[in-house]
Amino acid sequence: MVRLNELVSWSNNLLQVDEYQDYCPNGLQVEGRAEVRRLISGVTASLALIEAAAAAGADALLVHHGWFWNGEDARVVGMKQRRLKRLLESGISLLAYHLPLDGHAELGNNTRLGRVLGFTTEGRFGKGPGGGMAVFATLPQPMSGTELAAHIGQRLGRVPLHVSGGDRPLRRVGWCSGAAQGWIDQAAALGLDGFISGEVSESTVHAARELGIDYFAAGHHATERYGVQALGDHLAGKFAIDHQFVEIENPA
């Protein structure tokens, strides 16, 4: 068992939340029970995840996508009311870590996505402290774009959308989880042969072709499943609490 306050302050320090300019509050978003024995983690604080956490007897829910985004309607009505009501009724605390969980060098989404893909991070770029949240690596061996797409599909269990940037082997690739497709310019400027993110925009396809860099949209959800699991496992070990990741399937 750990006090909620202790769990939150440990996590906030570990993830250096004050170093990031984010679009949502990081850390404790909704306060529930004062003590935590069972932690459930998931990618997004959807109603389905809250229901699963309540059914599992969770004291706290740890997510990458929490609530209270900049610019959203502040009123507690509709979908937001139903989510919040269910959470408060269950006494479950909501802890959310967004950009700090993308960027963390050990537990972050990008470091962990690299491990899942079997790539060792060599450097960082993009926005964020410590050189940026996005990372790059030299592939264990050069691959064609088609081969890398198949490799990503096999490791993530989801076939990526692949845009070819030219007919040559890929040697160095970058990646950044979620909706970082806009960083394809920076990836190309670094001389990378490929860039992997979660989502794709119409303009990304033209950018890939014209900049000569292969692009892989591997899924926002699929690329952001790993940081929250790593953080949950870390907290379970540190504080001797139960932790379980709940996958709410999402094709986007």
Ligand SMILES: [Zn+2]
């Ligand atoms: Zn995201």
